[in-house]
Amino acid sequence: MSAVARLKPARRANRRAYGRLKSVAGFLVVVATTYLGLLAVTFFIGRVVPIDPVLAIVGDRAPAHVVERVRLEMGLDLPYYQQFWLYMKGVLSGDFGTSVLTTNPVMADIRRVFPATMELATVGTIIGALIGIPLGVLAAVKRGSFTDQVVRIIGLVGYSVPIFWLGLLALLVFYARLGWVSGPGRIDVVFEYTFTPVTGFFLLDAILNRDWAAFRDIVSHIILPASLLGYFSLAYISRMTRSFMLNELGQEYIVAARAKGLSETRIIWGHALRNAAVPLVTVIALSYAGLLEGSVLTETVFAWPGLGLYITNSLQNADMNAVLGGTIVIGSVFIAINLLSDVLYRMLDPRTRSR
Amino acid sequence: MNREKITNRTGRLLAGAALSLLLVSGGMAPAFAETPADTLVQAWAIDDTITLDPAESFELSPAEFIGNAYDMLVRLDINDTTKVKGGIADSWTVSDDGLTYTFKLKAGVKFASGNPVTAEDVAWSFERAVKLDKSPAFILTQFGLTGDNVTEKAKAVDESTFVFTVDKAYAPSFVLNCLTATVGAVLDKKLVMEHAEAKTPSDEYKYDTDFGYGWLKTNYAGSGPFKIRDWRANEILVLERNDNYYGEKPALARVIYRHVKESATQRLMLEAGDVDVARNLEPGDLDAVSKNADLATTSAPKGTVYYISLNQKNANLAKPEVREAFKYLVDYDAIGSTLIKGIGEIRQTYQAKGVLGALEASPYKFDVAKAKELLEKAGLKDGFSVTFDVRNTQPVTGIAESFQQTAGQAGVNIEIIPGDGKQTLTKYRARNHDLYIGQWGMDYWDPNSNGEAFTSNPDNSDDASVKTLAWRNAWDIPELTAESKAALLERDNAKRAEMYQKLQQQALETSPFVMIFQQTEAAGLRGAVKNYKLGPSMDTNFLAPVTKQ
Numbered sequence: 001m002s003a004v005a006r007l008k009p010a011r012r013a014n015r016r017a018y019g020r021l022k023s024v025a026g027f028l029v030v031v032a033t034t035y036l037g038l039l040a041v042t043f044f045i046g047r048v049v050p051i052d053p054v055l056a057i058v059g060d061r062a063p064a065h066v067v068e069r070v071r072l073e074m075g076l077d078l079p080y081y082q083q084f085w086l087y088m089k090g091v092l093s094g095d096f097g098t099s100v101l102t103t104n105p106v107m108a109d110i111r112r113v114f115p116a117t118m119e120l121a122t123v124g125t126i127i128g129a130l131i132g133i134p135l136g137v138l139a140a141v142k143r144g145s146f147t148d149q150v151v152r153i154i155g156l157v158g159y160s161v162p163i164f165w166l167g168l169l170a171l172l173v174f175y176a177r178l179g180w181v182s183g184p185g186r187i188d189v190v191f192e193y194t195f196t197p198v199t200g201f202f203l204l205d206a207i208l209n210r211d212w213a214a215f216r217d218i219v220s221h222i223i224l225p226a227s228l229l230g231y232f233s234l235a236y237i238s239r240m241t242r243s244f245m246l247n248e249l250g251q252e253y254i255v256a257a258r259a260k261g262l263s264e265t266r267i268i269w270g271h272a273l274r275n276a277a278v279p280l281v282t283v284i285a286l287s288y289a290g291l292l293e294g295s296v297l298t299e300t301v302f303a304w305p306g307l308g309l310y311i312t313n314s315l316q317n318a319d320m321n322a323v324l325g326g327t328i329v330i331g332s333v334f335i336a337i338n339l340l341s342d343v344l345y346r347m348l349d350p351r352t353r354s355r
Numbered sequence: 356m357n358r359e360k361i362t363n364r365t366g367r368l369l370a371g372a373a374l375s376l377l378l379v380s381g382g383m384a385p386a387f388a389e390t391p392a393d394t395l396v397q398a399w400a401i402d403d404t405i406t407l408d409p410a411e412s413f414e415l416s417p418a419e420f421i422g423n424a425y426d427m428l429v430r431l432d433i434n435d436t437t438k439v440k441g442g443i444a445d446s447w448t449v450s451d452d453g454l455t456y457t458f459k460l461k462a463g464v465k466f467a468s469g470n471p472v473t474a475e476d477v478a479w480s481f482e483r484a485v486k487l488d489k490s491p492a493f494i495l496t497q498f499g500l501t502g503d504n505v506t507e508k509a510k511a512v513d514e515s516t517f518v519f520t521v522d523k524a525y526a527p528s529f530v531l532n533c534l535t536a537t538v539g540a541v542l543d544k545k546l547v548m549e550h551a552e553a554k555t556p557s558d559e560y561k562y563d564t565d566f567g568y569g570w571l572k573t574n575y576a577g578s579g580p581f582k583i584r585d586w587r588a589n590e591i592l593v594l595e596r597n598d599n600y601y602g603e604k605p606a607l608a609r610v611i612y613r614h615v616k617e618s619a620t621q622r623l624m625l626e627a628g629d630v631d632v633a634r635n636l637e638p639g640d641l642d643a644v645s646k647n648a649d650l651a652t653t654s655a656p657k658g659t660v661y662y663i664s665l666n667q668k669n670a671n672l673a674k675p676e677v678r679e680a681f682k683y684l685v686d687y688d689a690i691g692s693t694l695i696k697g698i699g700e701i702r703q704t705y706q707a708k709g710v711l712g713a714l715e716a717s718p719y720k721f722d723v724a725k726a727k728e729l730l731e732k733a734g735l736k737d738g739f740s741v742t743f744d745v746r747n748t749q750p751v752t753g754i755a756e757s758f759q760q761t762a763g764q765a766g767v768n769i770e771i772i773p774g775d776g777k778q779t780l781t782k783y784r785a786r787n788h789d790l791y792i793g794q795w796g797m798d799y800w801d802p803n804s805n806g807e808a809f810t811s812n813p814d815n816s817d818d819a820s821v822k823t824l825a826w827r828n829a830w831d832i833p834e835l836t837a838e839s840k841a842a843l844l845e846r847d848n849a850k851r852a853e854m855y856q857k858l859q860q861q862a863l864e865t866s867p868f869v870m871i872f873q874q875t876e877a878a879g880l881r882g883a884v885k886n887y888k889l890g891p892s893m894d895t896n897f898l899a900p901v902t903k904q
Contacts, residue, residue: 052781059413060780061798062490064820073559102405102588103572112588168619176623183629184620185590189396189611192585192593303398303615305589313402316775 031335035328039091042327043084046320053318057100074100087324096328097321101314106325109310113294114329115200116186117306120229120298121291123203123222127230128237129284135234136241137273140249151238158235167228167301174224182220184303191217225302229295233287240283244276251275278349285341292333389628392903393608395884398615398624399634402589408571409480409540411489415796415893416612418537420592422894423610425540425577428458428477428517429531431800436891437711437852439531443472443541443578444517447531453524453846460515465599466543467575467582474511479544481509481519483566491538494799498522498530502561526851528711529843532801537894543576550574580605580899589614594898605899625650625879631903632887633879637749641697644879654877655889656700658707658797660805661751661874663758665867667829669741669789672867676733681869682719683726684762694753695872702873704859705795705809709891711848712802712855716863726765738766743790744783746776751792754871758792786817786827794874795824800892802855803843809868810858811839828867835861 054071062070075083090097096106139151175183182188186202187195195214197205203222206215248254249272257267294308307326314322390396403414409421430442441447444458464472484492485505499522500508508520521530533539550570556563567576575583580602581594594610613630615621621633622640626647636644645652665672665681672678682703691701706713730736745755752773759769769790774782783791797804812825812832819826825835835858842854862868876889876896886900 049778050781051775051777052784055777055781055784059490060784061413061493063493064822066488066490066493069559109588168623171620171623176627179627183624183627184615185613188629189394189591189613190391192591192611300617301620303613303617303620305587305614309402309589317777 034335035331038327038331039088039324040084042324043087043320044080046318046323047080047083049318051318053100053320055318057103087321091328096325099314099319099322099325101317101319101322106321109322110307110325110329112200113305113307113310116304117294117299117308118292119201119203120222120226120304120306121288123226124229124291125233125284125288127227128233128287131230132234132237133241133273133280136238137245137268139238139242140245141268143246148242151242155235155238158231162297163228163232163295164297164301166231167225167298170224170228171301181224182217184301186218186221186304187214188217188221225298225304229291229298233284233291236287237280237283241276241280244279245272248272248276274348278345281341281344281348285337285344289334289337292337293330390631395607395610395632395898395901395903396630397610397612397632397634398621398630399612399632400616401592401612401614402616404586404588404592406572407575407583407586408489408568409537409542409577410484410487410492410566410568411572412537413490418893419896420583420594420612421537421540421577422579422896423581423594423898424575424579424583424597425537425542426464426472426579427536427539427541428534431532431535431890431892431895433888433890433895433897436709436800437528439528439535442535443477449527453527454521456519456521456527456530457512458517458519460517461601462515464578464601466546466578467597467599468543468546469599470543470545472541472543472578473514474517475514476544477517477541478506478509478511480540480542482506483542483547484538485509486562487566487568491536491798494533494536494538497533498525523844524846525843526845526848528848528851529801529803532711533799535894536799540577542571543578546576547571580897581610584609603899606902607898610898610901622879625881628881631881631884634876636877636879638695638697641877641879649882651880651882651884652697652877653880653887653889654697654875655891656708657874657876657889658710658800658892659794659874660702660705660707661699661754661792661794661871662705663754663790663792663869663871664824664828665790665869666786666788667831667867668786671733671735671739671741672789674733674735675865676729677735678865678867680726680729680733680765681762681767683722683729684758684765684767685719685869685871686721686757686761687717687719687871688721690754690757690871694750694757697875697877698750699872699874701871703863703870705805705862705868705870706802706855706859707797707805707873707891710797710800710802710805712852712859714856714859714863716860718863721761723761723764730765730767735766738768740768740770741789742770742772743792744772744774744779744788745792746779747773748776751794755792783827784822786829791828792871793824797892802852803839806839806842806855806858809866810835810862812836824868825866830867 053074053076054067058066058070071077075086087097098104099106099109102109135151139148142148171183174180191214195211198208199205202218203215206218254267254272257271294306294311296308296312298304299306299309311323311326399416401416404417405414406412407417407420409425412421427442428444429439432438432440443460443464445461447456447458449456460472460474466472481495482505485495485500486502510518512518547567551567552565552569554560554563554565573586580597580600582597584595585593591614592612596605596608615624618635618637618640621635622644624630625633625644641652644650665678667673687701701717703717703719704714730738743755743759745752755771759771762769782788783793795805795808808824810825810832811823812830813821813836815826815829815831825832838854838858842851842858845851845854878889880887883904885902885904890896
């Protein structure tokens with residue numbers, strides 16, 4: 001009797017460990033199939049695009065024997081399934097191939113462009129969330145009022161006006177006319193001799209070097225494009241915050257809290273927003289992941305050497321190694337951010353915490 | 356009521372936060388920046404730069420970097436672009452049989468590294484380019500150089516004498532013109548070989564060294580007026596004055612290129628003074644810049660021509676009358692005054708202005724009646740339908756639409772198939788088009804470059820080894836091919852020029868190429884920039900004379 005009683009918790013722990021293992025294994029299988037599917041689809045789309053990839057490397061003028069040699073070097077004479085198999089073999093051993101356009105290893109290229117995009121996306125998301133959430137709360141609290149309408153219009157404009165146009169307009173006003181911010185690019189040319197990027201995250205590099213002049217310059221370069229991206233995500237975040245908040249504000253616990261005599265500030269910020277925060281994390285995470293893909297138009301207008309331009313350029317030149325490498329990176333970003341938001345869920349939502 | 360108060364406070368908080376954000380960012384920016392007085396900052400789309408190695412580079416923007424940072428044996432004389440002048444070479448002689456070129460090098464010339472420039476460096480640079488055999492290598496290998504014979508054919512006889520042996524008695528102007536190309540840049544052998552990596556010879560690559568190929572992609576080993584200090588792809592390229600340069604030293608200490616693709620962005624930066632030169636201004640922005648009192652513009656015709664071509668595999672387009680009729684169906688005046696204003700000049704012959712033997716003739720005018728008459732003669736009184744592959748960029752899209760409309764007036768029904776650049780080009784190279792609008796830039800500054808492309812087609816079969824533009828349009832021209840070949844071997848310059856003019860005249864009358872315009876490169880400048888002059892080719896956009904006030 002007592003032995004059985006002693007055994008029980010141990011068995012339960014075992015079962016729990018087994019369950020966790022199973023869920024980790026299941027997760028890994030999902031991740032692996034996601035990658036495989038992602039790569040297969042991208043690879044075959046890349047091969048049916050009516051562009052000769054050799055053209056991108058050797059150019060329009062190369063003599064026939066050079067074209068033929070490069071075609072063989074790239075393995076383009078092999079059947080598609082063999083080409084895919086060779087590519088996968090490379091990927092599994094950590095070799096993502098060489099970009100035919102830049103002739104650098106794909107991962108070296110991405111390591112160069114990704115920090116620029118990530119820095120911009122991070123600052124943009126922070127701006128978007130810091131302004132978007134309070135705006136959404138405000139709109140929910142003042143539902144139907146003039147304020148609500150204003151917030152709605154701000155959101156709609158942010159979401160629907162082409163960012164290309166908005167970017168140029170912002171440059172014209174804040175950079176060219178008012179001179180409040182620095183222009184396109186990541187850093188001014190006067191820092192060319194004093195500032196050497198190490199991590200590729202310029203803000204971080206400046207802090208590490210304690211180069212405050214450069215830091216100020218970088219901030220004044222990043223603020224405009226980041227605000228634009230922030231505005232774009234703000235639109236989405238504020239709309240979602242509003243609807244989550246409305247949902248929470250209609251719950252009985254809010255009525256109970258009011259009856260208890262809690263201040264409205266505590267009710268809104270302490271109770272309602274806290275509960276709305278759980279789904280909101282997903283919204284912010286997804287919009288962050290979206291920005292991490294790189295925004296081609298923003299990057300074009302602001303001369304920002306990021307991932308969006310890199311992948312677009314590669315696609316247009318049928319540079320499939322680069323496109324596939326980019327796809328893997330973006331896929332990983334989505335998976336990582338999903339994981340991260342799962343973790344945040346657990347922290348924010350007591351129900352999903354394991355006892 | 357309580358709620359009201361709270362949210363009011365929230366509103367104020369928000370407004371305060373927004374305001375302080377603006378203030379913070381506002382306080383941080385320098386007021387309108389001026390670029391340093393000894394530095395020229397240029398905004399230019401430099402994303403076509405994939406390597407700085409003269410043996411491999413064959414794109415537009417790196418040609419300018421290499422043209423300023425390296426020296427060749429001979430250089431194009433920009434005051435008379437039909438001639439060359441000495442670069443590294445002080446003088447040269449051609450043997451009577453026309454096969455041997457002997458170059459005497461200038462004395463006391465040094466590389467930026469401080470190493471002396473010797474004939475051995477020249478010979479090795481030739482060897483390297485031929486053995487690496489990258490895209491521009493054919494400019495040298497067309498003289499009969501191969502990996503096996505290059506050390507014999509391009510040879511240092513002593514410290515300062517370099518001998519180049521060609522396989523046929525070519526026109527000397529042709530040989531010398533080709534040697535001005537960036538692939539002929541003289542490299543610092545000692546410096547490059549310090550960075551060379553060992554290779555295992557294989558069937559594809561027969562040599563035991565990479566000739567510094569991996570290193571030179573992002574590094575520099577030249578002797579030009581500037582040296583390349585730094586390059587971050589799609590971001591920045593920095594040129595610095597080379598104090599070891601033998602000639603007159605540049606006034607500028609450095610030239611910085613910033614990668615900016617968008618025309619409107621470039622214009623804003625130019626107006627704000629963040630850049631001194633904007634290089635990719637579209638007609639509208641260029642116009643605005645030219646009207647601004649603080650700014651100026653400059654321009655020069657470049658060696659790129661635009662044309663519409665008719666695939667002779669299409670039975671209708673193969674009729675001589677149709678070819679001629681199409682030349683009457685382009686509204687040259689309208690295109691010249693609107694679509695290509697500031698970026699090109701109407702040109703009906705295929706050689707670029709300024710090259711040896713370029714023919715100045717523009718006999719065709721927009722004339723629907725004349726075209727209709729010709730179509731009737733061809734038995735196509737009621738017109739016909741045809742497809743038109745057009746890449747979706749300006750100005751070609753606009754020109755294609757204009758042509759679609761004007762040709763429609765003569766009953767030719769054109770269906771435009773828009774596509775991405777590489778996509779339409781792939782189709783064109785496979786001869787699967789009907790009509791195609793293309794651009795052709797000269798490979799090297801010699802009339803043979805375009806002469807061969809437009810009026811030579813040694814083998815019109817589908818699996819030909821030489822695929823010129825004439826081949827791409829299945830234009831079978833044995834006589835013109837022979838004439839192009841003869842012009843290549845004509846050693847008298849005046850006669851040679853005449854032969855190219857004759858070729859252009861025949862192309863004007865009978866070719867399936869409707870020539871539209873020659874590209875003009877234009878740039879917007881800050882008022883302080885002086886002596887900024889664009890050359891006839893990218894590698895002759897010389898920066899050494901530029902000053903800032």
